[in-house]
Amino acid sequence: MRVAIVLGEVAGGVLAHVRSVAAGLIDAGHTVDVAGPPGVLDVLGVEGVDRVPVRIGDRPDPRTDAATVRTLRTLRVADVVHAHGVRAGALAVLAHTGRPVVTTLHNAAPTTSRVNAALFSLLLRVAARGSAVVLTVSPDLDAPARRAGARDVRRAVIAAPESAVPPIAHDGFRAICVGRLTAQKRIDLLVDAAGLVEDVTWSVVGDGPDRNVLQARIDATDAPVELLGRRGDVPQLLATADVAVSTAAWEGQPVWLQEAVRAGLPVVSFDVGGIRETIGAAGVFVDFPQVEGIAREVRRLAGDPAYLTSRRGQVHAVAATLPTRRDEIDALIGLYASLTTPSMS
Structure with a gap:
């Protein structure tokens, strides 16, 4: 054909x-x-x-x-x-x-x-x-x-790619987001959520036209967010994270969130587009654009080891069902x- x-x-x-x-x-x-x-x-x-x-x-x-x-x-x-x-x-x-x-x-x-x-x-x-x-x-x-x-x-x-890097030991609790720095991804809301959570490091992988504006927002609020730019080692970065966070205003079937689930990461996301249909019980979903809800769930995952372990079990079950x-x-x-x-x- x-x-x-x-x-x-x-x-x-x-x-x-x-x-x-x-x-x-x-x-x-x-x-x-x-x-x-x-x-x-x-x-x-x-x-x-x-x-x-x-x-x-x-x-x-x-x-x-x-x-x-x-x-x-x-x-x-x-x-x-x-x-x-x-x-x-x-x-x-x-x-x-x-x-x-x-x-x-x-x-x-x-x-x-x-x-x-x-x-x-x-x-x-x-x-x-x-x-x-x-x-x-x-x-x-x-x-x-x-x-x-x-x-x-x-x-x-x-x-999404089926291969995942095994978890890599790291210090502290780390949240990760992957996506272009554009208006649709609403990384500004991630920066706001990060400012509400103590003792968590937030990393954003990707580049785009909003980078300078976002960096200025991070600097002005002293939010614990790193803009890592475009990277070729996303699987390794997922392996050093503890939670995947999406603050996008809309997504279809995001490949990176499927990669995160395959890597064993619980997901915290706004309930938009096709994300819930794509990852199901691997995610906890918050109404857009309530950054307090995003922050609350990340804080709970970071501060409650038993809850984190339970969520990881749900994630592994979903990973086995992904296309x-x-x-x-x-x-x-x-x-x-x-x-x-x-x-x-």
């Missing part, structure tokens, strides 16, 4: 998922084309894919988008086209390749402005109505996809086969 993957300016968990899918499909003997911005293709890092450079930015650009659609029409050689994100999905549909299109929705509608929300709604309508199947990473994306005209909405399977890379690839291959195999009547 030949699969064409289309993506825009992605990073973080979406990029990790596409990397995992492309590599898994190639390992399973399939041919994979990846159409995306040159910079994304450069960091994708999957051997054996056929690169198709296109420009899919964050905002519509009539001239650029028309050129992208023309290039995407060459994907008619594929058996199925799988777009990641609403912009990529809309452009893949407009390319009219004659091949079934699958669109995975990785994000909720933006709330930054009415203009952005309206653009997202328009793109979602195009992608949803033209896709054979829409996959969502979170249950709160199902209804918007159906309202936009999606005929078949299913949950995406997003897997594997094989589950992720098998689900997609089965979906693609159902769309490309003529039905028997």
